[in-house]
Amino acid sequence: MRQTFLAQLEELNNDVIKMGSILELSMNEMIGALYEKDIEKAKKIIDRDDEIDLLEQHIERECVNIIAKQQPLASDLRKITSIMKIITDIERIADQCADISEYIIKLSKYPQMEEPKSLELMIEAMKKMVINTIDSFVEADLEKAKAVIEADDEVDNDFEKITDELSLTMQNKPELVPQCVCYLMIIKYLERMADHATNIAEWITYIVTGDLTVG
């Protein structure tokens, strides 16, 4: 019984890691598509969203099955219920890659404008958070999870800075309003991606310490 349980728990773990890998792939392609205004790449990311949804449903069912059949206690149960939360956040981050891809397609229909100055910084900070949060799950690394939570302020600051920059651009060059609105929505999604990475890091903290302060 314990043997089966450990095998099931390992399979569950591997499935979450697999979901994280697909997310990283989508995220990197989304970033590439955004820089290159690559419509084909953007469409591919939107299509891939189904794959993540199916994997989420599969893991969800696995979790319920393990709880029902193995009746795990204490720390194992905490891990499984946390995984049920983590996969929702992973799925949402993937959703946001697809949402941004829609705006990349929209953006490509207008004349190109110069990218907001801090966009690359914001993307790099957010990307690091998502990768580190997946890593901290794989390694059960509390320090790494803590660093993710702390990094969220940086992304929020970048968001404010870019919003101000885009507002100024729209005031000075009203003809660029449609493009700037696309960028406003894109940075809002980037900010949400960082928020979900923070949620995951908080769930990892809960798995390791049992301390529930997710909010």
Added chain:
Amino acid sequence: MRQTFLAQLEELNNDVIKMGSILELSMNEMIGALYEKDIEKAKKIIDRDDEIDLLEQHIERECVNIIAKQQPLASDLRKITSIMKIITDIERIADQCADISEYIIKLSKYPQMEEPKSLELMIEAMKKMVINTIDSFVEADLEKAKAVIEADDEVDNDFEKITDELSLTMQNKPELVPQCVCYLMIIKYLERMADHATNIAEWITYIVTGDLTVG
């Protein structure tokens, strides 16, 4: 044992309903504050967010305890794990009430502009979705949950319409850009609130039917 379990399940149910009531209160006050640009009301909503966070953590712990001690099977387990998802969505909707309140405070610092034309329609549609999704949980009403899921398109359409209207305003009256950017963020949050209401309706469908198609 079964008696205790049923009592615990009822308490859990009541706590979710209580969380839903606090959310409705915050949502209604947020809508009032938005129409009246009432800074004091907006601040109160931001403060109340802690109350919802604490209730979420309490319910989360209740769920894990019930699963660990009562080892519920099949449909009961499905209900409890779904509640763990539902409370996350309720908490996020409350978060978004607080986020909108921040923009109400920001907005009040600029000269007033006329509200976007479809804003009231969008707010009403979103509000109905949130109230109906809580109701469909209380009543385990599958039809009501289905209606919530279907209503999401309406809110998405309102979002597109208002975005276009605000873009036009910014092009014609660049001096109104800061206010329009606040409204753009507000409608983005309203749209997210409707999305979370949809998620909850999908979890309710899962509780009642066992059909897992949440995406």
